[in-house]
Amino acid sequence: MRGVVAVALAGLTLCSLSLAACAPKLPKGVDDANLTLAVGRAIGGPNTCVEIGNDKGQRVWRGGGYIGCARPLPACDGTTTTADAALKAAVGKPAHFASCPSGSDVPGATVGWAMGPVPTGAGQPDRHLTYVAMMEGERALPGVEIQDRVEHAFKKAGL
Structure with missing residues (x-):
C-alpha cells in the first residue's frame, strides 16, 4: 500500500511541476519578489x-488577493468588471484610467482603475x-495616480 501511495504522490508532483512549467511566467530577469515589493509599496492595500x-491575456503575475481581484466592481463606464476580465479586455489597447463611486455601503468609497501596456524600460x-x-x-487613489505609481513600480522592478 505504501508503494502505491508513493507512486501516486510522485505522479502528482510530476504533474504539478509539468503544469507549472507550462504556465505563463514573468519575463526572464524579472524577479517576482522585487515586483511584489515595488508594487506593494506603490499602491498596496487590502482592496x-x-x-x-x-x-x-493570460495572467503571468498577480499582486493582491484572489478576493480583491475576482470581485466585480464598477468599470466607470456603466458596467461592472473584474480585474481578470479587465486584463483580457486591455490587451492591445492604449493605456487609460478611470475613477468613479464604487457603489459599496461605505460612504465616499471609490474605485480607481488603470490599465494598458506595461511600459518598456530603457534598453529593454x-x-x-x-x-x-x-x-x-x-x-x-484616482486612476491617473494609480497609473503613475504602478508604472513607476514596474520600472523599479526591472520591467
Whole structure:
C-alpha cells in the first residue's frame, strides 16, 4: 500500500511541476519578489489588485488577493468588471484610467482603475505585456495616480 501511495504522490508532483512549467511566467530577469515589493509599496492595500498578462491575456503575475481581484466592481463606464476580465479586455489597447463611486455601503468609497501596456524600460525589449491595476475603498487613489505609481513600480522592478 505504501508503494502505491508513493507512486501516486510522485505522479502528482510530476504533474504539478509539468503544469507549472507550462504556465505563463514573468519575463526572464524579472524577479517576482522585487515586483511584489515595488508594487506593494506603490499602491498596496487590502482592496488593491494588480495583474500583468501576456499578449494572449493570460495572467503571468498577480499582486493582491484572489478576493480583491475576482470581485466585480464598477468599470466607470456603466458596467461592472473584474480585474481578470479587465486584463483580457486591455490587451492591445492604449493605456487609460478611470475613477468613479464604487457603489459599496461605505460612504465616499471609490474605485480607481488603470490599465494598458506595461511600459518598456530603457534598453529593454518590448515584452508585449499588459497590466490592470485597481484600488477600491474610502482611500482609493484616482486612476491617473494609480497609473503613475504602478508604472513607476514596474520600472523599479526591472520591467
